[in-house]
Amino acid sequence: MRRRLTGLIVTGVLVGPFLAVLDQTMVSVALPRIVAEIGGEAWYAWIKVSYLFFSTIATVVVGRLVEILPRKPVVVGAFGLYVIGSVWCGLTPGGGGEVQGLSGAFWWLMAGRAVQGIGGGGLFAAAFATLAWLFPPRERSRWAGLVGAVFGLAAALGPPLGGLLTQTLGWRWTFWINLPLGLIGLTLLAYTLPALPPAAKEAFDWAGSLLLMLWTGSWLIGLSTFGAQKLLPPTAGIGLLLLGLVFFLLWLRIERAAPSPLFDLSYLRLPSVRYALLSVFWFGPVFFGVITFLPLYLQKVLGQTPAVSGRYLLILTAVNVTSTAWVGAWVSRHGRHKPILLWGSIGLGLMLGMTAALLPAALSGGVLTVALTLTGLATGPMQALLGVIAQNDVPIARVGSVSSALLFARQMGASWGLAALNALYSYNLSSAGDVRPALQVAFIGMALPAIALVLSVTLLPDSRLRRHYIEEETPA
DSSP states (O other): OOHHHHHHHHHHHHHHHHHHHHHHHHHHHHHHHHHHHOOOOGGTHHHHHHHHHHHHHHHHHHHHHHHHSOOOHHHHHHHHHHHHHHHHHHHHOOOOOOOSOHHHHHHHHHHHHHHHHHHHHHHOOOOHHHHHSSSSSHHHHHHHHHHHHHHHHHHHHHHHHHHHHHHOTTTTTHTTTTHHHHHHHHHHHHHHSSOOOOOOOOOOOOHHHHHHHHHHHHHHHHHHHTSSOOOOHHHHHHHHHHHHHHHHHHHHHHHHHHOOOOGGGGGSSSSHHHHHHHHHHHHHHHHHHHHHHHHHHIIIOOOOOHHHHHHHHHHHHHHHHHHHHHHHHHHHHHHHOHHHHHHHHHHHHHHHHHHHHHOOOOOOOHHHHHHHHHHHHHHHHHHHHHHHHHHHTTTGGGGHHHHHHHHHHHHHHHHHHHHHHHHHHHHTOOSSSSHHHHHHHHHHOOOOHHHHHHHHHHHOOOOOOSEEESHSSOOO
């Protein structure tokens, strides 16, 4: 009975991340068609940046809330926000198709994506914290493989489904489809997730949360002022970057002094936590950069329809699923992780370097399939292992905040990275409509964090994952 209940809880919790990944991959395929209709092609990546930024903040906040509040209402609230955001995006009005400017419809969609991002970040944090609560580290790596497989399944279904919906019912249906799936997840969790008391009775770090949003937001907006299209001049961007530095230093001071911090910075002294955070930070712009700009290359340069480009993205995500599941199972048996991560990061860097150097205007289906297969194999280990490595040396009582810190690092790297990549893309965007030179510069931008990813993975400790929770191995 307990095993059956555990299976139902895992199923219900994973519906949320499944939804979030499915939505992101569907929107990736639909994005060229979306900006063509509502305008803002020069701001192409900001529909994703809006989602990623707010999901990043929500990840950290919810990761802490599940430690100090009952888990069930937190998870249900995150589901509710995600569904509301999906409705908001589905109701986006039509736009004028402006290339350079921002229409009212574009602002509407960005706001809806922000609400979706808050809910999606909460769903990710709650899922990882709940799995850490259910399983010890060595067993957790097996479940991490399953989680990666679920994410990969969503990513595999997303591109062809997004392309099909965009070509038939319209791109708004990439958001409407979230409603029935969201209601299924809500219902399942309402009946299976136990109403347990919080793990710790501590106050929430409101000051730390506010300063976190201020310094991350200041740097994000500041980065956006250095592209061809901007809301503020570069001088204001420099001011925002400096202001963000001030907020960051204040945040560090408050977190060190707070009796119940949003994230316990003392865990950064652990090499496994420190370098896993650094690795996922650099992995964020690489992974999200690929799934954001690759559909634009397939549709705008190679001339594919959304449905065909979705099928090619399916190759990438299907291989990623297989690689993630295999890596999780292998590490669960053997406990070692660093060699796989190192070879995966090197392979990913080589693939992006070749893409940035070449990016042909025409490409055969066979060559494209091989390239996407190799990229999927290289990204799988990062998806499966980096989170488990950071949790390996952390007490179970703090796994929630460490898990959310990992998601924060990955998505903050992704949001800042996409803002920078969009600046590179828009700065090199031809007024004649040729996007290939701009895309080539964007892929060069992705190759740089890929090099940093190899270096940070090299610094990870070459240790084995634990078979038991830390408390079980600590003498009384």
